[in-house]
Amino acid sequence: MDNIKQKEKLQSLKRRKSYLSKASNQIELLEKSRLVEIRFADKLKEHSLALEQADGDKAEALSTEIAKHKKHHKKYTRIKQELEADKSSENPQLSTSDPDSRHQIVRGMITEVCYTLQTTVDDQNKILIDYKLTNQNDKKAMGMMLRRAKSILRTNKFTALYDKGYHTGSEFCTAHQLDIKTLVAIPAIGRASQAPHPKYNAENFIYNQKTDTYTCPEGHKLTSNQSHYKTRNYTFKQYKTKACKGCPVRNLCTKAKNGKIVQRSEYAPYIEANAHRVTQNKQRYKQRQALVEHPYGTLKRQWGFDYIITKRKIAVASADAGLMTLAYNLKRLFNLGVKFDITAVCAALNSFLGVMLLAITQLSTQEALKFAFPRNFIKFMKYGNLNPATEFKRKLV
Numbered sequence: 505m506d507n508i509k510q511k512e513k514l515q516s517l518k519r520r521k522s523y524l525s526k527a528s529n530q531i532e533l534l535e536k537s538r539l540v541e542i543r544f545a546d547k548l549k550e551h552s553l554a555l556e557q558a559d560g561d562k563a564e565a566l567s568t569e570i571a572k573h574k575k576h577h578k579k580y581t582r583i584k585q586e587l588e589a590d591k592s593s594e595n596p597q598l599s600t601s602d603p604d605s606r607h608q609i610v611r612g613m614i615t616e617v618c619y620t621l622q623t624t625v626d627d628q629n630k631i632l633i634d635y636k637l638t639n640q641n642d643k644k645a646m647g648m649m650l651r652r653a654k655s656i657l658r659t660n661k662f663t664a665l666y667d668k669g670y671h672t673g674s675e676f677c678t679a680h681q682l683d684i685k686t687l688v689a690i691p692a693i694g695r696a697s698q699a700p701h702p703k704y705n706a707e708n709f710i711y712n713q714k715t716d717t718y719t720c721p722e723g724h725k726l727t728s729n730q731s732h733y734k735t736r737n738y739t740f741k742q743y744k745t746k747a748c749k750g751c752p753v754r755n756l757c758t759k760a761k762n763g764k765i766v767q768r769s770e771y772a773p774y775i776e777a778n779a780h781r782v783t784q785n786k787q788r789y790k791q792r793q794a795l796v797e798h799p800y801g802t803l804k805r806q807w808g809f810d811y812i813i814t815k816r817k818i819a820v821a822s823a824d825a826g827l828m829t830l831a832y833n834l835k836r837l838f839n840l841g842v843k844f845d846i847t848a849v850c851a852a853l854n855s856f857l858g859v860m861l862l863a864i865t866q867l868s869t870q871e872a873l874k875f876a877f878p879r880n881f882i883k884f885m886k887y888g889n890l891n892p893a894t895e896f897k898r899k900l901v
Contacts, residue, residue, distance in 0.1 A: 583598060583600070586598055599617050601617070602617075602816075602817070602821070603817060604619075604639055604817045604818040604821070605617050605618055605619055605639060605818075605821075606618075606619075606639040606640070608620065608639075608640075608641050609641060619637050619638065619639055619812060619818065619821055619825075620637070620638050620639070620640065620641060620642065620645070621635060621636075621637055621638075621825055622635065622636045622637075622638060622642075622645050622648075622649050623635045623636075623796065623799065623800075623829070624649055624652070624653050624656075625795045625796045625798075625799060627791065627795050629836070629840060630795065630798065630799075630836060631833055631836055631837075632799055632829045632832060632833055633653070633656055633657070634649070634652050634653060634656055635825060635826065635829045636648070636649065636652065636822075637818060637821055637822040637825045638818075639818060641669070642666075642667075642669035642670050643669065643670070643672045643675075644672065644674075644675065645670065645675075646664075646666055646670040646672070646675040646678070646679065646686070646688070647674070647675045647678030647679065647682075649664075650664060650678065650679055650682055650684050650686075651678075651682065653684075654682055654684065660682055660683050660684045662684065662685075663684075663685045663686070663687060663785075663788075664679070664684060664685070664686050664687070665686075665687045665688075665788075665789060665791065665792035665795070665796070666686065666687070666688045666689070666792070667688075667689050667792065668688070668689035668690065668691040670688050671688050671689065671690065671691050671775075671778075673737075673738055673769055673770075673771025673772075673774065673775055674737065674738065674771060676688075676771055676774035676775055676777075676778055677771050677774050679774070680774050680777075685781060686778055686781070687778070687781055687782050687785055687788065687789045687792075688778050688782070689782070689789070690778075690779055690782060693705060693706075693707070699756070699757055699758060700755065700756050700757070700758070700759065701753075701756035701757070703721055703756070704720070704721060704753070704756055704757035704758070704764075706766050706767075708721055709721070709726065709766055711768070711772075711776075716728060717743070718743045718766050718768075720745070720757070720764070722747075722751060722753060724745050724747040724748075724751070725745060726743035726744055726745045726764070726766055727743060727744075727745065728741045728742060728743045728768075729742070738769045738770055738771060739769070739770050740767045740768055740769040740770065741767070741768050742765050742766070742767055742768075743765070743766040743767075743768065744762075744763055744764065744765045744766070745763070745764070746763075748762075748763025748764055749763065799829075799832055802832060803828050803829075803832060807828075807831075809828045812824050812825065
């Protein structure tokens with residue numbers, strides 16, 4: 505038993521260490537700006553004393569060093585002021601490489617400053633029917649993508665499959681309002697919400713809609729005082745019973761001083777409906793990975809598009825992602841044996857490339873080259889007899 509407790513404690517410490525090492529952009533930059541202020545004062549004092557005693561080349565080097573520290577101080581002071589003035593959210597962020605990208609959890613405790621690509625895939629032909637590049641994680645994406653899918657398909661007679669990252673009560677509510685059925689994987693219960701014995705976890709308490717009560721595994725009824733409590737994202741009611749005081753299995757059910765309390769959110773009916781559908785359609789849900797993960801595998805692993813090559817805000821990054829999805833769909837259509845009107849295809853591509861060239865001309869020559877020829881750019885420079893910058897300008901003209 506002691507070994508298990510020590511193991512759990514060690515895992516908890518590891519998780520905490522990982523969490524602390526992956527601090528958000530806002531905290532990281534604010535902390536960095538504070539450290540820069542302290543270090544700047546110390547370094548400036550140190551270099552000023554050294555400058556008084558130095559002469560010649562050494563004095564010049566120290567003057568350069570002081571100027572560098574002043575420049576850094578000015579930069580981080582500006583960043584700190586921008587973050588403190590930003591009241592758009594509780595945790596404002598500022599990316600110094602791409603202003604629209606955000607610090608997000610990629611998987612588990614792994615985080616990156618990135619964008620998130622949301623896609624919708626047709627299960628019959630494995631075609632990407634929609635994509636949307638965002639700077640938010642998956643939790644609030646399902647409703648938006650379902651609205652877009654309904655608009656594109658002009659029907660709501662389809663079932664949408666999502667992984668557990670999309671399991672959010674408000675999004676299930678949106679799906680219900682759109683009258684679209686969902687199959688979303690059910691995430692595991694957090695350690696803090698688990699009962700000492702799994703038999704007495706909250707999901708094993710049966711809810712009666714008519715009487716608005718819960719019945720525990722021991723047969724006791726939990727009632728609500730009908731008060732609604734608010735969290736940041738939803739409201740909920742609490743259910744409890746006086747039978748907890750004398751219950752012989754209380755130590756297996758809860759460690760709470762006042763007995764077991766079950767919370768029911770305003771979105772509980774939609775969450776329960778999804779859970780029922782998942783239970784009834786396990787084989788169908790297994791198709792999700794083969795459908796939506798296949799395009800990502802092709803784009804990222806086979807073709808090497810595991811990053812966005814543009815850093816010019818979300819609109820340009822979205823166009824970058826659009827080119828990838830367009831290429832995937834074209835290849836998929838070729839594989840399906842779809843016959844094309846070559847003249848119409850060439851006209852469409854010519855129009856599209858014209859727009860792209862117009863966008864590229866807004867970039868510097870070096871940026872445009874990297875955007876247009878990301879893989880061949882180095883080969884041009886290393887092996888080519890032509891000057892790529894000159895040739896590219898010539899083509900644009």
